[in-house]
Amino acid sequence: MSENITGGIAGISKRKLLVVEDERINRELLRVILAGQYDLVFAENGKQALQLVHEHMDTLSLILLDLNLPDVHGLDLLQQIKGEDQLSHIPVIVMTADREAEVESLGLGAIDFIPKPYPQPKVMHARIQRTIELSEGKDIIRWTERDHLTGLYNREYFYRYASQLDNYHKDVEMDAIVLDINHFHILNERYGKPFGDEILIKLGHILRGIINANGGIVCRREADTFLMYRPHQENCSALMEEISKALGDDNHIRLRMGVYYNVDREIDIERRFDRAKSAADTVRNNYKNNIGIYDVSLHEAEVFAEQLLEDFPTAINEKQFVVYYQPKFDVRPSEPQLSSAEALVRWKHPQLGMISPGIFIPLFEENGLIQQLDTYVWRETASQIRKWKTELGMNIPVSVNVSRVDMYDPDLIYTLEDIVHEFDLDYSELFLEITESAYTDNSEQIISEVNKMREKGFRIEMDDFGSGYSSLNMISSLPIDALKLDMQFIRNAFKQRKDTRLLEIVITLAESLNVPTIAEGVETAEQMFTLKTMGCDYVQGYYFSTPLPADEFSEYVRNLKKEETEEITGNRNERNLQRDKYTYDALHDELTGLYNHTAFDVLFHDSDKDHIAVLLANIDDFARMKAEHGRKYADEVVRTVGMTLRDNFRSVDDICRLKEDEFVIIMTRITDSNHNLVYEKVELINELLEKETGNVSLSFGVAFSDRENAEGDIFEDADKALNTIKDVHKRGCVIF
Amino acid sequence: MLTIEGLREFGADVEEGLGRCFGQEEFYLTLVGMVLEEKNFDVLQQAIKDRDLDKAFEAAHALKGVLGNLSLTPVLKPVEEITELLRSRTDTDYEPLLQEILNKKNVLVEMAAQ
Structure with a gap:
């Protein structure tokens, strides 16, 4: 067999050798000895050799290298060949009359040497053939043991x-x-x-x-x-x-x-x-x-992870995984309406207690157990939906998470179908949440999979949007029924330096594409209020409720129903009041009942910036008043000012108390041509205040959105106007 | 004229040399003829005259390879000797060895000219 590989079916499988030898006589000898069995290429010096090696690198089976070359030393050339990734696989046999050079050349990567004077042709042939065989065999091994892209081991x-x-x-x-x-x-x-x-x-x-x-x-x-x-x-x-x-x-x-x-x-x-x-x-x-x-902490985490993996089968069998349900509210109506819920899994571990999904989900994702867990959760959820329907007459769709690996399971759709049939549900009752990152993996396959599921009637929500490398583009090109904004995405927008612009862009874009948005992880009234004003459709999070075990969730829904009924009869339920009070407090100034600065931020942000006027108002001599008459008196003044302002602006204007004696009014649907309206209002307010209190007056700085020669933003310009009035006199109004 | 018989008499290991040429006598004789025109003989001579031992070594070493391949033993022997001395850059009088090399070579040159 080996003869067939290298011995040569003449002309067809003749291997190509490069002979690098500067002595003509030696070249002629080698030609006579080798030409019958090999294709020969000759180089007379190092430069030529290197050029020919590159030219023939894909077809060269061997290089015969004389060490004494006129331009470079053969060993340097050898080193150069062995140092180049694309050449290093070509075997090199060194020809030399020096014993020492033989050893050195082997050290540099020569595979063998042929002494000078040359051995008998038979011997040379055998050596060359053997070398080629070995090297080709090695190439095959190299091919299998290497990563083809980088040439590194696999x-x-x-x-x-x-x-x-x-x-x-x-x-x-x-x-x-x-x-x-x-x-x-x-x-x-x-x-x-x-x-x-x-x-x-x-x-x-x-x-x-x-x-x-x-x-x-x-x-x-x-x-x-x-x-x-x-x-x-x-x-x-x-x-x-x-x-x-x-x-x-x-x-x-x-x-x-x-x-x-x-x-x-x-x-x-x-x-x-x-x-x-x-x-x-x-x-x-x-x-x-x-x-x-x-380190040690990682080691401990590893041990912990091992235990969880080990306990998994038992946990499934013993139903240690418990499904919790977190309500999602439709916040478009003035009173939020419960619309659906999300199924979230918890692990009640007999020894370790409650384990957060944040710990075990990534672990199971890594170890492939997630699929089993997902199927478990889907079944549990479906069974719960059925139970609520039958026992309580409650029809609440629930969304379940579909992991990335599930999407590659060709049986996914059948598994889901089976579950829906088993519990006699409608496809539209089990929503599927597919994480955003699954879409980036292998979009085409995922899209066709998702399309199939939608055709069945499943509703698809894209989960975790904004957590990874979301592209806004995705929203328009992907088949989805709702966009779930990632919890962290929302939290980041509301961090110390609130920056909700991106959030708003996403919501607006989704809105324009008719894709409803769901905000997750909403905790505060401010977040809720802002998201709602931005046009977010659904809200889920602690603001409404933590995830609840099934029975508590039923209870929660029952209470909501009761509230609704009581509300109709004008009897507001305690809990509801509580929730409203929470929102109210977060956005209102306690003393005057006007909006506070938080509310102002939101209102100002969302106002129609082209048609407003910002009126900044200060109580004249407030500090002196407070020093002379005390806190209580000052509070009373602020309260009265607040009331007077409220009574004298239109319902479409927003009145806020920023701090102490500072108020701001956002007048809407107004233009620069309405100076008189503002002057009259200010005069009226000051007259009323004097009548009521005897000595309290207000100074106003005003800026219209369509003012000429604007310097800063509207708020800054109003502030500038206010400063001019304070410098000159008090009581009255300066319009920027 | 160079002949196999003449070379044998001269002392060359003709069998070995021919073996490398697959027994092709004419080819072998052509190569021997080419050796006689080897410029390295001149290079060696000049380098020794100039005491440029590096250059002399290069030339001797190259000659050694070629003469060895043709098994021209009587010339090869002094070339090998001089190569070893030159390899260690030995400070010695190279003239006698050089003369021996040139003399042996000249025997062949004369043989070829006849």
Whole structure:
């Protein structure tokens, strides 16, 4: 067989050899010896040789290299060939008359040597043939053991060679390192796969260089994940720096590293890298720190995770997983209406107590158990919906979560169908929440899957929108029935420096596409009020209710029903009042009953900025008044001012007390031509106040949205106007 | 004229040399003829005259490879000797060895000219 491979069916499978030899006589000799069996290419010097190697690199079976060349030393040429990724696989036989050079050339990567004077042709043939055979065999092995993109080992061979390395160097302390690129799929998506591949190739090359210089081995485990197993070195940040520097300062690429120092050799090699991986996961999306170290706390977490995984089957059998239901309210009507609920799973662990889904869901997602858990939750939920229908006559659709891996299960739709039939439900009663990130994975497949489910009649809600790399584009192109805004997305918008612009854009866009929006994790009255004014359709969160066990949820719904009935008869229920009071307090000034600054922020933000006037009002001499007459008196003045303002503006105007003696009125549907209206109003208010109190007056600074020569925003310009009046006199009004 | 018989008499290991040429006598004789025109003989001579031992070594080393392949033992022997001395850049009088090399070569040159 081997003869057939290299011996040559003449003309067809003749291997090609490059002969690098500067002596003509030797070249002629080699031609006579080899030409019968090989295709020969000759080079007389190093430069020519290198050029020919590149030209024929895909077809060269072997290089015969004389060490004495006129331009370069043969050993330098050898080193150059072996140093180039695309050439290094070509075997090189060195021809020399020097014993010492033989050894050195083997050290540099020559596969064999042929002495000078040449041995008899038979011997030469045998050596060349053997070399080609070995090398081609090795190529086949290389092909199977390598990742074809980067040329690094693939995972299987990596683990095998890593174990071998352990055997040979029993006393060397080793580090297991996992390296990957943050959000690599996004890079692929944004810049195209060729770009992504280029990055991977480059990274592979850098890592190989580092390993070649310092020892160890490296592989590409899959996608953008690389593994390194190398002799222990303190301080991985130096390594990270080296890699990042070599990659260049390309801002698109953010690496992430997990390190398990001084691995425990008692544990399986793959587990060692699992540990490094879990260390890497601790710095996911962490922009300050991109290196995670495996330590005791991670070890404990690992042990904990192992226990959870172990307990999973029992938990399913014993129904330790309990489904909770969190109501979703339609907030479009003036009084929010319960519209549906979301099923959320909790684990009542017999020893560990209540375990948060935040802990076990990611774990089960990683270990593939999530599918089983999802199916369990779907069934439990469906059974509960049926129970509510039958026993209480309650018809509340419930949404369940469909995990990313579920979407790849060809049986998904049948599983869901079976469940719906088993409990005799309508498809429209079980909503499906599919996480946003599932859509980015493999859009086409997901879309066709989702379409099938919608055709059946399932309602699809896109979950966690705004948590990852949402593209607004997705909303218009994807088949969805509702958009669920991610909890964190909402919380971020309401952080210390409230910035709800993005939120508003999303809601507005969804609205224009007729996709209803659902806000999750809504906790405060301010959030609720803002979302509602922005046009958000449904709200879910602690503001209304925490997730409740099924029986408490039934109770909750019963109470809501009772409230509704009582409301109609004018008898407001305590709980409802409580909730309203909470909202009221959050948005109103206690002393005057006017809106407070929080409400102002929202109102101002949502006002029609083209047709308003902002009136800033101060009570004249308030500080002196307070100092002379005391707090109580001052409060009474503020109250009276508040009442007078309220009585004298239109119902479409919003009156707010910002602080102490500062008030602001947003007059709506008004233009710069209405100066007189404002002057008259201010005069009237001051007259009334004087009549009522004897000495209290107000100064107003006013700006219209269509004012000329605007300097700052409308609020700032009103403030400027107010300052001018204070400088000159008091009582009255200056319009910017 | 160079002949196999003549070379054998000269002391060359003709069998070995021919073996490398698959027994093709004419080819072998052509190659031997080419050796006689080797410029490295001149290079060696000049380099030794200039005491440029690096250059002399290069030339001797190259000659050694070629002569060895043709098994021209009587020339090869002194070339090998001089190569080893030059390899270590030994400070010695290279003239006698050089002369021996040139003399042996000249025997062949004369043989070819006849």
